Amino acid sequence: KNTGGISNYLNKIRTNILTSDFKANVERWIEGIPAVGKYMKKTVELAQDSLETIIIPGKLFEDMGITYLGPIDGHNTQELIDIFEKTKKLKGPKLIHVKTIKGKGYRIAEDTPSSYHGVGCFNIETGESVKKSGKITYSEAFGNKMCELAGKNEKIVAITAAMPEGTKLDKFKESYPNRFFDVGIAEQHAVTFAAGLACAGIKPFFAVYSTFLQRAYDQIIIDVCMQKLPVVFCIDRAGIVGEDGETHQGIFDLSYLSTIPNLTIMAPKDKLELEQILEFATEYTEPIAIRYPRGEAEIISEECKKIEYGKWEVLEHGEDIAIIAAGKMVEKAIKVAKALRTKVVSTEIINARFINPIDENLLLNLVTTNKKIYIIEDNIEHGGIGTKVIDFYNKNKLLNKIEIIKMAFPITFIEHGKPEELYKKYGLDVESIVGKILIDLN
Structure with a gap:
């Protein structure tokens, strides 16, 4: 830490445009001294560099041609105003180091x-x-299950990119400090690091927010999926996150992950299924991504049916329509079906817990029932479950035999707001979905 009178003095000199001009004039004067001028200038520059290397933390930036200014107290308004005003008068790129x-x-x-x-x-x-209720969040359920699994399997390790508390891996960190790795804000490195561990026979679980994983798209492809390495991507904050704002809405992961070969994608409908999927992932020998939302983890069903690879789960049978949903949207599908029941509409509810691969046999059977298929998802409309289902029917020349209605977020950046307000705005709340289906059926 560079503090003290000399550091402050040199920083003041750097922010004074008159001193900056004076320094340039002195250098020209020294260089103009006959015979020894150039050598004297070089000696002065070396002395200045040595002093700055010791005292000024920004020497690295200076070497790249960037004027470094700081460190500045980020809580001192007047000091910030002064430094910004003086920096405006300096030429070239500037970097202001503000400490808060x-x-x-x-x-x-x-x-x-x-x-x-x-x-x-x-x-x-x-x-x-x-908390509004005593329920734990999906993140907490994940963190607790990770500790349980690690107690049974010493090859399991956890990785985070500067978010141990946010992803609820803090308990894992305390219980298994030698098997916990925080790589800092470097998601690309986290993925490649996980790939290296997997090559060594270790089972890495990388917990990351949906919005941050997209930074590592290339590493997911080249370092993990191309080699079919058993890395587990635990994608927190999938779907709408609400008040965190548009930069954090996790509405793109299904679209970009679905393009990658060798990557299995799953989404649990509730807390118990999340735990079940994590157990499944522990034994799975290829790349797998598990997406789950922010917020309280519901328990939709106490019955945990055995997970069969690539197979969907029919939660309720119905005669009139079928609703396909995954993850958090399954709960909405159940509420929609309940509301439709009062309108004498019998609804089949399908939990698409595997998003890649999709359950092709179930989709083929749906064709024979002549039911309309409604697909609701918390992802943008292109590249999600709906796209995969339509592509499958198109590939098998069955699109003319079945009617599919997709309900998803438009291709836009979803603004800040409470989740239910945003679902309502974009027609993905229970009331809006019921209304659309009734209008369509009538």
């Missing part, structure tokens, strides 16, 4: 900054989260 304290002013947040990366309601006296 996360959670400044709230001692609990200052002491545990990683716990306040994104927060909901909490008790200001204790800092503890205030």
